[in-house]
Amino acid sequence: MKILVCLSNVPDTTSKINFTDGDTKFDTNGVQFVINPNDEFGLTRAMWFKEKQGATVHVATVGEASTEPTIRKALAIGADEAIRVNAVPTDGYFVAEQLAEIVKNGEYDLVIAGRESIDYNGGMVPGILASLSGMNFVNTCISLEIEGNNATAVREIDGGKEKISTTLPLVIGGQKGLVAESDLRIPNMRGIMMARQKKLNVVEPISASKATDDVKFEKPASKGQVKLVDADNIDELINLLHNEAKVI
Amino acid sequence: MSVLVYTESENGKFKKNAHEVASYAYEVAKQMGTTATAISINATESESLGDYGVAKVLNVSNDRLKTFNAKAFAKVVGQAAQKENAKVIILSSSADTKFLAPILTAQLEAGYVPNVVSAPESTSPFKVKRTVFSNKGFAFTEISSEIKIIGVSNNAFGSSENKTTATVENFDPSLGEDVFTTKSIEIDKVVGKATIADADIVVSGGRGLKGPENWGMIEELAEVLGAATACSKPVSDLGWRPHGEHVGQTGKPVASNLYIAIGISGAIQHLAGVSSSKVKVVINTDPEAPFFKAADYGIVGDAFEVVPKLIEKLKEFKAQNA
Numbered sequence: 001m002k003i004l005v006c007l008s009n010v011p012d013t014t015s016k017i018n019f020t021d022g023d024t025k026f027d028t029n030g031v032q033f034v035i036n037p038n039d040e041f042g043l044t045r046a047m048w049f050k051e052k053q054g055a056t057v058h059v060a061t062v063g064e065a066s067t068e069p070t071i072r073k074a075l076a077i078g079a080d081e082a083i084r085v086n087a088v089p090t091d092g093y094f095v096a097e098q099l100a101e102i103v104k105n106g107e108y109d110l111v112i113a114g115r116e117s118i119d120y121n122g123g124m125v126p127g128i129l130a131s132l133s134g135m136n137f138v139n140t141c142i143s144l145e146i147e148g149n150n151a152t153a154v155r156e157i158d159g160g161k162e163k164i165s166t167t168l169p170l171v172i173g174g175q176k177g178l179v180a181e182s183d184l185r186i187p188n189m190r191g192i193m194m195a196r197q198k199k200l201n202v203v204e205p206i207s208a209s210k211a212t213d214d215v216k217f218e219k220p221a222s223k224g225q226v227k228l229v230d231a232d233n234i235d236e237l238i239n240l241l242h243n244e245a246k247v248i
Numbered sequence: 249m250s251v252l253v254y255t256e257s258e259n260g261k262f263k264k265n266a267h268e269v270a271s272y273a274y275e276v277a278k279q280m281g282t283t284a285t286a287i288s289i290n291a292t293e294s295e296s297l298g299d300y301g302v303a304k305v306l307n308v309s310n311d312r313l314k315t316f317n318a319k320a321f322a323k324v325v326g327q328a329a330q331k332e333n334a335k336v337i338i339l340s341s342s343a344d345t346k347f348l349a350p351i352l353t354a355q356l357e358a359g360y361v362p363n364v365v366s367a368p369e370s371t372s373p374f375k376v377k378r379t380v381f382s383n384k385g386f387a388f389t390e391i392s393s394e395i396k397i398i399g400v401s402n403n404a405f406g407s408s409e410n411k412t413t414a415t416v417e418n419f420d421p422s423l424g425e426d427v428f429t430t431k432s433i434e435i436d437k438v439v440g441k442a443t444i445a446d447a448d449i450v451v452s453g454g455r456g457l458k459g460p461e462n463w464g465m466i467e468e469l470a471e472v473l474g475a476a477t478a479c480s481k482p483v484s485d486l487g488w489r490p491h492g493e494h495v496g497q498t499g500k501p502v503a504s505n506l507y508i509a510i511g512i513s514g515a516i517q518h519l520a521g522v523s524s525s526k527v528k529v530v531i532n533t534d535p536e537a538p539f540f541k542a543a544d545y546g547i548v549g550d551a552f553e554v555v556p557k558l559i560e561k562l563k564e565f566k567a568q569n570a
Binding site for chain 2: 011013014016017019026037038091092093096118119120121122123124125126127128130131132136137138139140142152155156157158159160161162163164165166167175176177180181182209210211212213214215216217218219220223224226227228229230231234235237238240241242245247248
């Protein structure tokens, strides 16, 4: 089985978000970039398929050279080979078209991408990629088993979960649950050394369309002062929620 | 050239978000000088969408579509858009709709913008405001493609009644076997209880509750309020509560009217995930907990003393206001 894991390079979850250039750009100053958490759960599941079922795992990202530390980390965790499409990921459709080109050339059986990136939260790359590549698709996937050509996936739905059966080739939009948080791996020294020898292919983007453009950004309005209620005066809290906030 | 809206239903009944997206579609149609058409699948009482400003409903009755199937449902919505020559399509933010949206986007070669929080800033150019960076910011996004798909954030725009009479037309999409290549085997879903996605009130517990055995009072509080239960990331990582309850940046977003955080300190990732909730209440022993800076109301106190009292008082309140 040949697996492609799609990675997005995103600000660490603890990052404070600021904008620059008259609020038209994300301010990367002082921001630590990491593998998108939803992708990392997928990468870890791919490692399981590699170790237990002998799968080959490639990783791909669409990004400039500055994203290479993130890709190297994936290689250090155990991916066999990496591909970087040398382009700024302008919108989800553009990224999906670039990845579809890699899928077409690489004959992958399974593509794992995060259900969304935690920066622009588009949540569209895996689904568009599946459609462009003519592959089956399961989103918000929290469990995945493969046997031969058959896949059994569990996806999260509002208020529960759904078990789905389908076949390869398959794209999944992954998230936490594919593996547990405690299963995520920190690269060890041997992995980091080996990653240096592994192939990181840089390819130029194909011409693709861009449908959306973020023209301006804004930070949420700052919150007013919290109203503290004494722990012995629960009636007051209920009164505030009923008469002032009108939520109960 | 009407605005098309996909109104979701479950067991024949429209979901709460169907009314919200219908209201949104009415607003967009008004801005564009046209009307709103809804596409509904196996819903009864389609004409009720007229209460929310929908002028026409394309009604699909098809036994193969009794269970949600993203590819098939995307096909139906796409064919409805072609029939109506719709250039703007309005969707909700439910798990099912976020599953079909990218498939529809590829099918129509559209521009898709999810997590939209308000009516369009302008329709020419088409510009909407959406959340980005997991609610830590907003972007104003222009869509340049001919067909535009808008995903409306849960509980952001709200439902509004705009009474009109909806004409209902039967619509028979053409679906080949190629759209049924994923099969639903089993659905495991809580019934009769509010879910995090559509609850008006969410009650959430953190590590301050010390262990899973102490969740009885959280569940009781939720029951009194008709609320959904949720938890912080550490609680789900420790296995005290199921993953499906984890809310925050890497879990589920919360956009309820009221969010009550109990024993949750308020890490930046958690606050981002719940920031779309309209009113936030925090109960925590530590007055320095970051959540107090993000909350509207707070009680500094021990959850094990405060929550039982709150349950008791709420029961009295409910009895009086029933």
